[in-house]
Amino acid sequence: MSAPGKIALEARNLTKRFAGLVSVDQVSFQLVEGEILGLIGPNGAGKTTLVNMISGTLRPSGGELYFEGQRIDQLQPYRRAHLGIARTFQVMKPFPGLSALENVAVGALFGTGGGEKSKQRAREKAREWLEFTGLSRRIEAQADALGGPDRKRLEFAKALAMEPRLLLLDEVMAGLNAVEVDEVVDLIKKIRDRGVTILVIEHVIKAIRSLSDRVLVLHHGENIAEGDPVSVLEDPRVVEAYLGKRRG
């Protein structure tokens, strides 16, 4: 955006095969520090697989991945979390028996730099992040008693308590109505304003348009378009493969 910033994340020819099926095919891209990159593409295009390779739950079949200059593609997920990478899940995964506060405290205990050492301090941090995400009124609620939008806020708070420098958001807006989407868009902007670099996978195009500095489009595992949101969302190949006729 402004002056050419430092590269937070770089993927070089990243590839993932599952039993002969190529899910992600030699994808290369860079994320600049403080940037929001929107990742879109049809269902089955390989977006979540890409996020899984960045967070470390999947090892790439080929290619390389660098975070702040350090090669990370062979590191265990917890090592990547210590380096400052956190994610949310498409299917939200709270610890059901724990309260909202305890769920977020777990994030604080396992985050960047190895996490908070004191449980007391982790709980204090959790409280702060629940406030930041607008969930302070449900601090003591059991995680599984939270409704849709509040569960999303919890998912955010859990990831943020890890104090990430790179946050991977996998379809956090699915199931929200237009007004709730606007609230989450504001929350993501607030997170970026704290200097966090963000990769956001989303099908809600309105959100992609208003959030992304750049957009990357995956189709059949390949990068088919990349650039500023306006030109990418007008690209005929993107309209054809992904956006469809109703809204371009």
Next chain:
Amino acid sequence: MTDTVLKIEKLTAGYGAIPVLVDLDLEIRAGEIVALVGSNGAGKTTLLRAISRVIKAGGTIEFQGTDILPLTPEAVFSRGLVQVPEGRQLFGHMTVEENLAMGAFRRTDKPGVAGSLSYVYELFPILAERRRQLAGNMSGGEQQMCAMARALMADPKLLMVDEMSLGLAPVIVDQLLDVLADIRARGVTVLLVEQDVFAAFSVADRAYVMETGKIIREGKVSELKDDPAVREAYLGA
């Protein structure tokens, strides 16, 4: 009178002692696509569950002129009141074709079932290609198609679709909206529950707007689109 497929009056339903729906009225006429929209937690899924007779309810629910309140979910399903549940709920370790067969398991008219199968394969050619594939291994869009196809295999008179667009690429949502228009043209009435109000309004004739267990607005989509309260609450800035 005969035109009415579903008639709900003074419906009360909920979980345990907590009522979610109180005195709710709703009517769907043959051949309509009716959208049901509202915030998370408004009670939309509870309403579907009450209509499907999965949860206890009080009041009146008439389906094609019959009081279905005392009926079991299976009996209601056999009469052609079929739901496509939120989150697809496919049998992930069964093939596409086995999932489709499950949709028809209450039917005894073999030629009719065969006809439905060729119809759904015509609607969703990708499912024909993947008929031997495990349903759980398909993409989200393909799974939603499979869930809709499975419901169509039951030969529904009223199809209730819960959160059809959830997690799907816009181009897939377009395809599924076209499918709804197609099945309506074949005489199936549709109740569509959607968070994506734009998508729902693009295909529906009428809509009901729910908030905290009550219907707060109803009318033609062409009118609701311009209702300031609906615009502010559901269509966003």
